Amino acid sequence: MSGVPNEVRGVVAEGYEEVREAFATVVAQERPDYAGQLAAYVRGRQVVDLWAGPETDGVDGDTLFGVFSSTKGAAHLVVALLVQDGVLELDRPVASYWPEFAAGGKEGVTLRQVLAHQAGLIGADTGFTPEELADDRALAARLAAHRPYWRPGAAFGYHALTIGALTGEVVFRTTGRTLQQVYEERIRAPYGLGFFLGLPEEQEHRFRSLLPMDPTPEQRAELGAVPQGPATLEAISFNTHGEHPTDLEALPNSRLVRAKGPASVGGVASARGLAGMYAAAVGVLGGGHAPLLKADTVAEFGQVHAHGIDVVARTPAAFVLGFQDPTVRYPWLGAGSFGHSGAGGSQAFADPRAGLAYGYTRRRFAYPGGAAPENVELVAAVHRAATR
Incomplete structure (x- = not known):
């Protein structure tokens, strides 16, 4: 840990000075070893490009961090593109693309229901091995034979570790390419994004390992007071119930996970990469880049499809198609906004009505998990400047 005070580096456009101030406040309130990045695009230009981190760690704007479920945004941008191309149909049964999926009473489950976390296929009774969780096709093979945990369409619940494997198998069955390959060829490489689903060995030098959550005694007591069950829907969704319980914080530090880039949780990115996507x-x-998505596609994928109590997390939530509805956490964002947060604290989204794209990363797993609390002030500052 460096003894030198952590400093904010990078630039903001004129009119976005309050964003730099808000980020500086975050850095000042964090531990001295805090490392994080903030980026935003507004109507065709990058207006925020900030980072902080101990100089001894070599963190800069191109550094890559594990972004957990923010990966789902990249995965489902691929699906949106294929729907736009006419390759995939939202209301077609998944089993028509992937016949083995029909087992266990899933023959009528549509792609739309999977994307809206309504399929009930959140895990497996016996759990998954670390090797399976790193390999979407192996995970899909296990899930195909499994029964749903609720009647598909009757409820929604967060498919934390499985949704990318489910949609990824549909992509593979229709294109002959893995979701990760389509993402690389059509999105990451053409736009030069610092957001990888499968990190090449030659890019490993840019990655910084995740630091574990370091809660205060009060926070530790709060975490200990949360009811835990060995076979609840939440335990099954996060694979903490089986013979090989998943240590969520360890996932991005596994070279196997980084190399394979499982589409639910395995991405690594900079804030530039998140916002840029x-x-x-x-x-x-x-x-001079044309939009990846047409207006009709943005409107379709930005429509709320599931809203109410998430039966896995047992908390209020809302999902659009394959993405979270960020207005649940940031209610000042425009209707039709879509994005995804990650368990370690990352957050990324687009607000099409404001012409805004936002990305935030941090190195240490944030308390209590999910979008880091500081995003509330950072998103508000960026949005105020963008819409002033």
Whole structure:
């Protein structure tokens, strides 16, 4: 840990000075070893490009961190593109693409239901091995034969570790390419994004390992007071119930996970990469790039499909198609916003009505898990500046 005070580096555009101030406040309130990044695009230009971290760690704007479920945003941008191309149909049964999926009473489950976390296929009774969780096709083979944990369409619940494998297998069955390959060929490489689903060995030098959550005694007591059960829907969804319980914090530090880039949780990214992907999706990246998604596709995938109590997390939630509805956490964002947070604290989204794309990463797993609390102030500052 460096003894030198952590400093904010990078630039903001004129009119976004309050964003730098808000980020500096975050850095000042964190531990001295805090490392994180903040980036935003607004109507065709990058207006925020900030980072902080001990100089001894070599963190800069291109550094890559594990972004957990923010990976789901990249995965389902691939699905949105294939729907836009006419390759996939949202209301077609998954089993028509993937016949083995029909087992266990799933023959009528549609791609739309899977994307809305309504399929009930959150895990397996006996759990998964670490090797299976790193390999979407192995995970899909296990899931195909499994019965749903609720009647598909009757409820929704967070498919934390499985949704990317489910949608990824549909992509593979229709294109002959893995979801990761399609993402690389159509999204990451053409736009030069620092957001990888499968990190090449030659890019490993950019990655910084995740640091575990370091709760205060009060926070530790709060975590200990949360009811835990060995076979609850939440335990099954996060694979903590079987013979090989998943240590969520350890996932991005596994070279196997980084190399394979499982589409639910295995991505590594910079804030530039997160924001840049959403900017490319809705056409606010600039540089002459055409939008990845047409307006009708953005509207379809930005519609709320599941809203109410998540039966896995037992908390209020809302999902659009394959993405979270970020207005649940940031209610000032425009209707039709879509994005995804990650367990370690990352957050990324697009607000098409404001012409805004946002990305935030941090190195240490944030308390209590999910989008780090500081995102509330950071998103508010960026949005105020963008819509002023």
